[in-house]
Amino acid sequence: MSPFPAGASPNAAGPYCGHCGQPREENAREGSPGDASHRRKDADDGGSLPPSSAHLRCASRLHLEPPRFCGHCARRLKVQVTPLGWWAACSRHGVTTYPASEP
């Protein structure tokens, strides 16, 4: 059972996976704007899966853990988990909270 609805990850729209910090799509693997020094070297899909499903395992893990990498730049996030939520902060792209903060 997911603790948050599908698509609630702050990284859903970015080019990088919030779990492993690697590019989401094949065309983002080369010439991507992200700084490689901010990405994990040992992404757990290992590149062994085809691009279309490369991050299925990561996606399933994001149902049981908050994102650790910014979906926009792949920088490591500062993350605070609380009993009923979490927030994740990127130094360049701001803070995402779950559940979303009230306006």
Added chain:
Amino acid sequence: MTATVHNWPILETARAQVLERGMGLTEDQLVEVLTLPDEALPQALELAHRVRLRHCGEDVEVEGIVSIKTGGCPEDCHFCSQSGLFDSPVRGVWLDIPELVKAAKETAATGATEFCIVAAVRGPDIKLMNQVKFAIDRINEEVDINIACSLGMLTQRQVDQLAGWGVHRYNHNLETARSFFPQVVTTHTYEERLGTCAMVKAAGMELCCGALLGMGESLGQRAELAAQLAALEPHEVPLNFLNPRPGTPLENQGIMDGKDALRAIAAFRLAMPKTVLRYAGGRELTLGDLGTREGLLGGINAVIVGNYLTTLGRPATADLNLLVDLNMPIRELQKTL
């Protein structure tokens, strides 16, 4: 066709020794429980549940936990993503006091009676102790909940300070058996952990001392751990199941088999008939929804509600609804200190 009901000798022994007389099983007896075949598991769980009901009652203790200081720990506990010695994606973060009070309020709103403040440290320094003192005062002003702490290894002075501040319970896990500990932690010893546990008990705080199963220990070492915990006589034992974390030495360790986890739950209950036995981290992966239910009907009588320190748990409502389904009341708040 009629199902055959076997009478497993160790379960008959446990029925007389644990259920009737309230005496926990020995290490050798626990090995027998942990090696029971799958067909014996329902009987083992049913017996563990009866032991729990008779010696602990029907209510379930609910707790929330939060990290006041995440990451950057100097210790090398091989399961932990918060060690600063591993290439883990977890970054260092301090939780500010208003956020911590908010978390305590949210936890209390679930019906929880325990709120545990946790820090990823070898032991607390003056800065952390001051933060914790301030946090305790603020929470006590605004929230009706028991406060527990988990701040690593303590000095006698720190134990006395925490007790004096009204800390209800202190968590310091053994994690694994003495014989397996050096393969999991090299930066401190089992004896150092036992020393903090002894000081906590002597100061009058409730001792919460838990286990992390599925790190590669043998069944014999699992029994050894349960016996060592029983000898400590903690008020509470949180049972964690390894959730292999990226970047840690145990990241490639497989997830513990669900039936083995249930056997362990039954065994720990039969080792400690009167102890609070709490579901803690990793159960979502190891047991899933069905296994969570089986464990609550197999010896567990407490849960961590919601999220853990760096990973997410089941939604709080899922566990609370399950307790309603099982007709298990949530333990009411009793300020003990």
